[in-house]
Amino acid sequence: MPNEEYLEGKYFIQGRDFVDAGIVSSEMKKYLKEKGIPEGIIRKVAVVTFEAEVNIISYAEQGTIKCYIEPDSVTIEARDIGVGIEDVELAQQEGYSTADDSIREMGFGAGMGLANIKNHSDEFEISSVPNEGTYLKSTIYLNGK
Amino acid sequence: MTLEQIKDLLDAKVVVGDNKLDLEITTAFGADLMSDVLAFARSGCLLVTGLSNPQAVRTAYALDIAAIMVCRGKSLTDKFIEIAKELGIPILWTEYIMFEVCGMLYREGMRGCIREVLVEDKKRAK
Numbered sequence: 001m002p003n004e005e006y007l008e009g010k011y012f013i014q015g016r017d018f019v020d021a022g023i024v025s026s027e028m029k030k031y032l033k034e035k036g037i038p039e040g041i042i043r044k045v046a047v048v049t050f051e052a053e054v055n056i057i058s059y060a061e062q063g064t065i066k067c068y069i070e071p072d073s074v075t076i077e078a079r080d081i082g083v084g085i086e087d088v089e090l091a092q093q094e095g096y097s098t099a100d101d102s103i104r105e106m107g108f109g110a111g112m113g114l115a116n117i118k119n120h121s122d123e124f125e126i127s128s129v130p131n132e133g134t135y136l137k138s139t140i141y142l143n144g145k
Numbered sequence: 146m147t148l149e150q151i152k153d154l155l156d157a158k159v160v161v162g163d164n165k166l167d168l169e170i171t172t173a174f175g176a177d178l179m180s181d182v183l184a185f186a187r188s189g190c191l192l193v194t195g196l197s198n199p200q201a202v203r204t205a206y207a208l209d210i211a212a213i214m215v216c217r218g219k220s221l222t223d224k225f226i227e228i229a230k231e232l233g234i235p236i237l238w239t240e241y242i243m244f245e246v247c248g249m250l251y252r253e254g255m256r257g258c259i260r261e262v263l264v265e266d267k268k269r270a271k
Contacts (some may be wrong), residue, residue, distance in 0.1 A: 107200050
């Protein structure tokens with residue numbers, strides 16, 4: 001877990017709340033703009049957060065997304081209570097999806113989410129316990145790699 | 146092209162962003178799947194989509210997309226318009242289908258914000 005000293009925001013997400021999907025990404029983006037984080041970094045954080053948020057809404061009962069701004073990086077930590085993921089390797093493959101119609105109507109559920117988070121991260125970590133929940137951490141460096 | 150020229154070309158209505166019609170846009174991305182927009186679209190482009198829900202606006206905001214062109218005459222909810230106003234994303238609306246929208250824009254010189262998704266490069270990068 002990143003150092004609590006750098007915790008800048010904690011957002012609660014209710015599962016199946018499809019109407020508000022993406023709101024945490026928008027709010028976090030506004031906040032990082034105020035903090036003067038470079039635009040390119042903010043875009044990456046906004047994409048990672050959006051995907052993580054959609055995952056929690058789609059598959060979990062509830063969850064939290066935390067944002068840590070450290071001197072050389074921004075870290076997004078998503079943690080949820082829910083069905084979890086049986087095979088995290090398989091779930092990261094593009095196109096693999098267990099989405100239902102309510103997720104697809106929202107414009108998501110194509111099996112791109114975890115792969116997209118990984119592609120936008122400099123460091124990426126995921127672990128899951130079936131029927132308990134999932135933990136995901138994405139770190140984006142402020143000055144490239 | 147300016148947003149105003151895009152509006153005229155596509156017989157579009159300006160739903161949000163009357164004051165941003167002089168915005169210059171040179172690239173576009175067309176999709177209904179926001180997963181793909183988040184993965185492949187680039188900042189500053191025009192998003193052509195038939196998805197008129199709050200997630201389309203929030204996706205555009207996440208990526209600094211310049212404006213959204215809703216195609217196929219899709220109905221717009223108050224919530225969609227309200228969020229677009231709040232996030233400052235111009236919304237245009239046209240009855241043309243996505244193919245026609247993209248074709249007309251291309252003929253006028255607009256290009257994709259990316260041209261293709263290079264599957265092999267992506268695999269190598271992993």
